[in-house]
Amino acid sequence: MNSIKIHFLGASGTVTGSKFYMETPELNLMIDCGMFQGLKELRQMNWEPLPIDTSKIDFVLLTHGHLDHTGYLPRLVQEGFKGKIIGTAPTLAITRIILLDSAKIHEEEAERANEEGYSSHHPALPFYTVKEAERAIALFRFEEKEEWTSISEHIRFKFRYNGHIIGATFIELEAFGKVFVFSGDIGREKDFLLAPPERPKWADYLFVESTYGNKLHPEENVEEIMIALVNETITQRGNLIIPSFAVERLQSLMYLLWQLYKKNKIPNIPIFIDSPMGNNVLSVFEQFPDWHKLSMTTYQSMCNHFNIISSYGDTWKTIDDPRPKIVIAGSGMVTGGRVLTYLKQLIDISTTTVLLVGYQAEGTRGRQLLDGAHEIKLFGKYYPVKAKIRHVESLSAHADQQGLLQWMENIRNMPEEVFLVHGEPTALDAFRSKIRDVKGWTAHIPKLKETKEFLV
Structure with missing residues (x-):
């Protein structure tokens, strides 16, 4: 009889910070290695060293490239990790883009905080630097999806297609004859760009995300909503600002707006894409055509329809452009990125509309706007919210x-x-009840830093 321990070091009782550390008699693994986002007490936990010996981790397996699943990797390396970081090729391409972009933002925010004196830390330090992100990237190794990879005598794993974003997978990990399934983030059956997720057929131990464990997506006519918002923006000669996640959401929005224009459902309103990271992600779609539904001809035609902004100077030119326009800019939960510059200038104008597209975690500016905040803090100062907020x-x-x-x-x-992991408490509890009623399974909601032992 062998003992396997799993430490729940993130995405436990909360959505972000996915980290599951697995100790086995043959080697030690970490499934995902994400940053906490949202509430201040969660973000502060990013600065605390992990309660494990990171030098003993042999492999990190990544389900996909989002920051809340990969953003802690440079810190892991700082803490002594020297093993391999394994994902699918597009996941590693996305992770590389996200880590370098995140590091650059951390450096810029620390520099701005020190110049303007709005940090309580003296001096303010970046969470990690570009150089530290590059040290993590040097440890990347890709594996194909749908193929078993042995990493020790009794342990092997397989990445399986999961929709959600390009490169995303769930992980089937076989250890000493038992199958551990880590869901990662599960995509949708119907998606503009991606195929439906594959499904596991066997799981002795199942770790499943619960982000929308208490909700059904509304039966919205997204086309009609977008048409109405575009027409309203033109009529009011205003600005439609769409904070967007750079991976998949940005590309989906581009596809939707391009299709509406092609069908003559919206006029040729100027549309600006202001997300350096999102622009880089577009190249990943070009590099890995087998991972999405767009042909290269369609992809090129779509990209040619938009004004792709590359320099920060062009951001200011776009803000000063008096024409009615749409701006899609990172980040999706309004936690950082170029969208903050637009909101700083335009959030207090009644002809501005801010369209939130997707999940807004507790403690983020996106959630504050969704909940009706009358003011928003940007770069250490408060700005009144006079813009219309849509979701x-x-x-x-x-x-x-x-x-x-x-x-x-x-x-x-x-x-x-x-x-049940990767969910807020109400979603976790509702999903636990639903699983019991529908499947007859008893599900456990692990607490942060809880450890579970399995005899295999």
Whole structure:
């Protein structure tokens, strides 16, 4: 009998910071290595060293490239990790872009905080630097999806296609004859750009995300909503600002707006894409055509329709452009990126509309705007919110409760244990009840830093 321990070091009782550390008799693994985002007490936890010996980790397996699944990697290397970081090729391409962009933002924010004196830390330090991100990137190794990879005598894993974003997978990990399934983030059955997720057929131990564990995506007509917003923006000679996640959401919005124009459903309003990271992600779509549904001809035609901004100087030219326009800029939860510059200048104008497209975590500016905040803090100062705030939830890249249950429905056995992760408390609890009612399975909601032992 062998003992395997799993330490829940993130995405436990909360959505962000996915980190699951697995100790086995043969080697030690980490599944995902993300940053906490949102509430201040969560963000502060990013600065605390992990309660494990990181030098003993042999491999990090990545489900996908989002920051809340990869953003802690440079810190892991700082703390002594020297192993391999393994993902699919597009996941590693996305992770590289996100880590370098994140490091650059950390450096710029620390520099601005020191210049303007609005940080409580003296001096303010970046969470990690570009050089430290590059040290993590040097440890990348890709593996193909749908193929078993052995990493020790009794342990092997397989990446399986999961929708959500380009490169995303769930992980089937076989250890000493038992199958551990880590869902990562599960995509949707119907997506503009991506195929439906594959589904596991067996899981002795199942770790499943619960972001929308208590919700069904509304039956919204996204086309009609976008048409109305574009026409309203033109009529009022205003600005439609769309904070967007740079990976998949940005590309989906581009595809939607381009299709509406092609069908003559919206006029040729200027549309600016201001997300350096998003521009780099477009190149990943070009590099990995087998991972999405767009042909290269369609992809090129779509990109040619938009004004792609590369320099910060062009950001200011766009803000000063008096024409009615649409601006899609990072970041999706309004936590950083170029969108903050637009909001600083335009959030206090009544002809501005801010369209939120997707999940807004607790403690983020996006959630504050969604909840009706009358003012918003940007770069250490408060600005009144006079803009109209709109929300389209059905563009989310996450499966809703029904989609999560569909993803699990092909599992032929009754798992020995089910763990619900990557959700806020109300979503976790609702999903636990739903799983019990629909599947007859008892699910456990692990607490942060909880450790679970498995005898295999």
